Amino acid sequence: MIGAPVFIDRIGKAYGSQTAIGAVTLDIPAGEFLSILGPSGSGKTTLLTMIAGFESPSAGRVIIGGRDVTAMSPDRRNIGMVFQRYALFPHLTVAENIAFPLKMRGIRKEFRAERVDRALDLVQLPDYAKRYPHELSGGQQQRVAVARAIVFEPPVLLMDEPLGALDKKLRESMQLEIKQLQRRLGATVVYVTHDQEEALTMSDRIAVMARGELAQLGTPADIYCNPQSAFVADFVGKMNFLAGEFSNEIAGSRTIRLGDGVVIDTLGAVAGFAGSAKIGDRVRVALRPERLALAARGAGGKNVLPGRIETSVFAGSFDLHIVRTDFGSGEIIQVQIPTDGMREPFATGTPVDVIVERDGLRVFADAEG
Incomplete structure (x- = not known):
């Protein structure tokens, strides 16, 4: 898997007279792990859903891998998506859940099995193919959700608070696993979280959002040690x-x-x-x-x-x-x-x-x- 660059060009979103996102620009290089960090209502999830194509921007463009995808439907953007609620199909086995994106893309059955096995190996669940979601722990279900998102080798992965439902110890373990997996794959990751420690641990850079605006963009060390506003200083750490x-x-x-x-x-x-x-x-x-x-x-x-x-x-x-x-x-x-x-x-x-x-x-x- 090779990551693709993502360019968010002055993107904005308004609901009637209320502005949810105001002219945000982000240039995300291929292979970078970027976290969008902010409190509830800061606009971070709205920004992610516009990158995914689930929301249409009121202004601006979304460019992935050099292609303007602003008007494209989500299924044509070739991105992987992991949600907080794992959204696994309860009536399908782990292997069938992971194979679902391949099936939707018309990949022949004999090739799907190999890709599913490889994805299971990457998330360290090689022996769980025949189990059902209800037979898995929360952490294992989250790994299956990640495997399903990467099985078709998307150049961009979008993650919306994927570890929010896990307990602290498991969440910290999964943070490191996801970061290591991302490095092995080389995928570009845009990761939404309200957890400052999570963002500091996992990210190459962090975009701090406040009231629909980009408050600061920088490395974890820069955000923590050199906050450019009282809001960032107070929110991070x-x-x-x-x-x-x-x-x-x-x-x-x-x-x-x-x-x-x-x-x-x-x-x-x-x-x-x-x-x-x-x-x-x-x-x-x-x-x-x-x-x-x-x-x-x-x-x-x-x-x-x-x-x-x-x-x-x-x-x-x-x-x-x-x-x-x-x-x-x-x-x-x-x-x-x-x-x-x-x-x-x-x-x-x-x-x-x-x-x-x-x-x-x-x-x-x-x-x-």
């Missing part, structure tokens, strides 16, 4: 936000006043700020919990935020400390410290300093909300 205002600027590094005499130096890391900043402008400081450290009160130095331990939770690989600040309106800050089994946990009420790592913050205009 955990994030603390503190309100403040610009109070000074020296050699490109801005000082932000957080209240009650507490200031924080951006240390030059203001790339996330949208717009030109002036002294007195209200801003939001974004801090990743894992980019913070804790010390007993009096640590001194730059970028130290005083507070008190409100509670601490053991979370396996890290300890989660909830700190209530001693400035402003007493905001809550979450701090994740890797578990090493050596440290005694901070007792509730202990005065502490939250230490912000260099380049461990982003700054956004307060108007972003």
